[in-house]
Amino acid sequence: MNATCKSALGFLRKILIVTAFMALLLSNFSSCTGKKAAKAGETIRSLAVFVPGAAAGSPLYEQMVDGARRSCEENGVTFTAYEAGFNQAEWGERLTGLAASGKWDIIVSSNPSIPALCLETLKVVPGQRFLVADGYLSGNKNIHTVLYNQVEQAYSLGYFAGLYSQFKDPAALSVGVVVAQRYPSLDQAILPGFEAGLRDAAPNMGIDVRLVGNWYDAAKAMELSKALLDSGAQVLFPIAGGAAQGVITAAKDKGRSVVWFDSSNYSLAPGTILACSLLRQEKLIYERVTQAIKGQLVWGEAEILSMKDGYVDFDDNDELYSRYVPEELRAKMGIVVAELRSGKKSLPTPTF
Numbered sequence: 001m002n003a004t005c006k007s008a009l010g011f012l013r014k015i016l017i018v019t020a021f022m023a024l025l026l027s028n029f030s031s032c033t034g035k036k037a038a039k040a041g042e043t044i045r046s047l048a049v050f051v052p053g054a055a056a057g058s059p060l061y062e063q064m065v066d067g068a069r070r071s072c073e074e075n076g077v078t079f080t081a082y083e084a085g086f087n088q089a090e091w092g093e094r095l096t097g098l099a100a101s102g103k104w105d106i107i108v109s110s111n112p113s114i115p116a117l118c119l120e121t122l123k124v125v126p127g128q129r130f131l132v133a134d135g136y137l138s139g140n141k142n143i144h145t146v147l148y149n150q151v152e153q154a155y156s157l158g159y160f161a162g163l164y165s166q167f168k169d170p171a172a173l174s175v176g177v178v179v180a181q182r183y184p185s186l187d188q189a190i191l192p193g194f195e196a197g198l199r200d201a202a203p204n205m206g207i208d209v210r211l212v213g214n215w216y217d218a219a220k221a222m223e224l225s226k227a228l229l230d231s232g233a234q235v236l237f238p239i240a241g242g243a244a245q246g247v248i249t250a251a252k253d254k255g256r257s258v259v260w261f262d263s264s265n266y267s268l269a270p271g272t273i274l275a276c277s278l279l280r281q282e283k284l285i286y287e288r289v290t291q292a293i294k295g296q297l298v299w300g301e302a303e304i305l306s307m308k309d310g311y312v313d314f315d316d317n318d319e320l321y322s323r324y325v326p327e328e329l330r331a332k333m334g335i336v337v338a339e340l341r342s343g344k345k346s347l348p349t350p351t352f
Helices: 003-032 059-075 088-100 114-124 150-168 184-201 218-230 241-254 281-293 319-324 327-342
Strands: 046-051 078-083 106-110 129-133 143-148 174-179 206-211 235-239 257-260 273-279 302-305 312-314
Touching (some): 046 059, 059 106, 088 114, 106 281, 114 129, 114 143, 129 281, 143 281, 150 174, 150 184, 150 257, 150 273, 150 327, 174 184, 174 241, 184 206, 184 235, 206 218, 218 235, 218 241, 273 319
Parallel strands (some): 046 078, 046 106, 129 143, 143 302, 174 206, 174 235, 235 257, 257 273
Antiparallel strands (some): 273 312
16 A cells, blocks of 8 residues: 555544544533423423422422322333422522433423523523423523412411401411511512401401521421410411421410411311411422423413412311311301402412
């Protein structure tokens, strides 16, 4: 073989090596930037649930995981649940890391703060798809959100708390509220809705809010609850995650009552938890994940669901509710709940 042929062959080998290297590089880049993520009409083979906190002890997150897992199992889709922990400052980085792995066609999550984190993640992983419940963002083709009307949800509990407080003690002036942390939907939807219901049932009453500082310190929640009960509160309203167990213990010890948010949990403390408002998040997530898998989900859509839609409700069907709540109070609650379910009475909720 002459020198010219050898030179040509050597050059050809270099071209083949460079081409192979570039193909590998582009493949890795595509994976890292989320190009694998599902687009409209594409087959979905994998789904991850991003839990901003921990699922255990949080009814909404437990429902989210259960609903997504059930749909994935029925449709042969690979499923995982990732818990991001309680440090909210780390959620954005962890969500981006989950997306950048390139493993998940869709990421499902639930929290009012998540849509904004999805937008930040999309700057790094532009192809990722997100389904977010309990949050609101309209018009981004990679994100589908559903916001619950928590004003109406909280209103029903506030109305019950006012009726029951006046029934137990006509001189009662406040309902004790124990919250883990302050956040926009609490301050702009839940607390205003609860107080509106309370005042409609008992115009002279208000709320007394105490802050735990985290979602897990049951001992501090119990201490705060005891102070509220000592000040005359007949009813406590916890929005405290795992720390709410301390609220229940304090109320039970004093023979007082609790109203419960986000799930039907009468059996957790029969005779102490007297009223529950709920979100049917497992049903919603199951339905929307199934739609996504079948290519039927409308990406970029943002919905708001109220009591008339059936995903927000007050549980007046549980046997324990009928057993422990006097009939005259159940009759008054029935009127208000029926109006909310029919849409005759509606309360707007802010978007975040």
